[in-house]
Amino acid sequence: MGGLADTTIDPFDIFREVIFRLTVNTTTSLNVAADPDGCNALLKIFHGLDLAATPVTVLFPWFFGPDRMRRFYLMKQFYNTRRNTINERKLKGRNDDDPLQFLIDEGLSAIEITQFAVAVLFTGNANTAVIAPALVCDLATHPSYLSQVREEIETFISLFNVDTSLPLKTRIQTIAYDEWIRPGAFPIMERCLKETIRLRVGTPLHRLTHTDKDIQMGSVIVPPGTIASFHTSFVHHNEDIFTAPFEWDPERFTQGREEDKKSPMAFVGWGVGRHPCLGQKFATFETFLLTALTVMLYDIEVVDQHGKGLIEMPPVGLNNPVVSPPPTAVHLKLSAHA
Numbered sequence: 001m002g003g004l005a006d007t008t009i010d011p012f013d014i015f016r017e018v019i020f021r022l023t024v025n026t027t028t029s030l031n032v033a034a035d036p037d038g039c040n041a042l043l044k045i046f047h048g049l050d051l052a053a054t055p056v057t058v059l060f061p062w063f064f065g066p067d068r069m070r071r072f073y074l075m076k077q078f079y080n081t082r083r084n085t086i087n088e089r090k091l092k093g094r095n096d097d098d099p100l101q102f103l104i105d106e107g108l109s110a111i112e113i114t115q116f117a118v119a120v121l122f123t124g125n126a127n128t129a130v131i132a133p134a135l136v137c138d139l140a141t142h143p144s145y146l147s148q149v150r151e152e153i154e155t156f157i158s159l160f161n162v163d164t165s166l167p168l169k170t171r172i173q174t175i176a177y178d179e180w181i182r183p184g185a186f187p188i189m190e191r192c193l194k195e196t197i198r199l200r201v202g203t204p205l206h207r208l209t210h211t212d213k214d215i216q217m218g219s220v221i222v223p224p225g226t227i228a229s230f231h232t233s234f235v236h237h238n239e240d241i242f243t244a245p246f247e248w249d250p251e252r253f254t255q256g257r258e259e260d261k262k263s264p265m266a267f268v269g270w271g272v273g274r275h276p277c278l279g280q281k282f283a284t285f286e287t288f289l290l291t292a293l294t295v296m297l298y299d300i301e302v303v304d305q306h307g308k309g310l311i312e313m314p315p316v317g318l319n320n321p322v323v324s325p326p327p328t329a330v331h332l333k334l335s336a337h338a
């Protein structure tokens with residue numbers, strides 16, 4: 001990310017590419033992650049799968065309409081790339097230390113490995129690729145937080161490498177994953193991230209009642225086979241819980257205010273119950289690392305597609321079926337940070 005000074009970028013595009021590569025690297029194959037073109041080709045397939053995931057394909061999976069056909073075609077393309085990677089490994093006798101090799105050694109078929117890869121790349125990418133750039137934009141539109149976060153990151157890096165004359169990349173490359181996610185390592189950035197998630201995750205969560213008997217949810221009896229939906233906005237943007245809910249205000253989580261403790265499920269940004277997010281630590285690591293690289297290397301300004309400065313982010317869209325980038329273009333103007 002070091003060579004972008006004096007350019008304007010779409011952070012929701014650039015971060016998506018970087019996060020996709022990080023996810024491929026950590027959850028599937030090292031050799032695919034090392035090849036940017038191969039990764040971008042995979043990302044294109046994923047983007048197509050996302051676009052073709054309409055409510056009809058989710059609610060009526062047996063209906064073979066145009067979107068379903070498109071998904072089938074893209075899945076076949078994805079399967080082909082997986083099969084080629086697996087065959088190449090077997091042919092060349094490669095023995096990489098990565099999840100793909102583990103699954104091959106466990107004797108899984110190419111179809112089973114593809115199913116795993118699709119699931120993990122989808123869950124691993126979908127939310128982080130929106131939340132990480134949104135956090136950077138929220139910081140850019142709140143300069144006092146931006147400078148506090150910069151100071152916090154500099155203090156953190158100095159614990160491991162005090163030599164500020166070295167390039168940032170050199171200073172941070174020896175810092176272990178566990179350090180980035182150690183509780184309390186970034187108190188300010190932690191509450192900024194939580195606030196970005198609260199404000200910007202405004203989508204429905206669904207649950208299929210896959211039992212043979214009725215389930216009681218609060219005062220409602222839910223029969224077997226029902227899909228129960230809950231919109232995060234019912235709590236995240238509820239003014240009985242959060243003061244001025246559409247304002248980005250990380251202080252609402254500080255001791256004394258703790259607005260998220262007002263009701264048992266006031267904050268559901270990482271999911272709740274028996275199936276919360278399994279990738280919370282990894283997502284936090286990716287978000288903190290990318291934020292550190294961006295804000296320590298660049299001065300940042302949020303602009304629209306014409307380069308006109310924006311003092312605040314566009315309001316979150318509440319009709320999206322999944323966590324989505326802002327409804328109107330948001331770009332970042334970068335200049336070298338002194």
Ligand code: HEM
Pocket residue numbers: 027120123124125127128131132197201205206268269270271272274275276277278279280282283
């Ligand atoms: C900022 C980024 C992220 C946010 C805000 C987020 C949020 C969530 C939420 C709200 C759920 C629960 C969904 C529901 O109940 O319907 C969930 C589930 C899940 N997330 Fe994340 N997630 C993020 C990143 C990740 C990453 C990076 C991974 C993996 C690498 C991941 C893996 C999962 C998995 C596997 C589940 C399903 C858990 C289960 O059903 O037992 N997430 N996430």
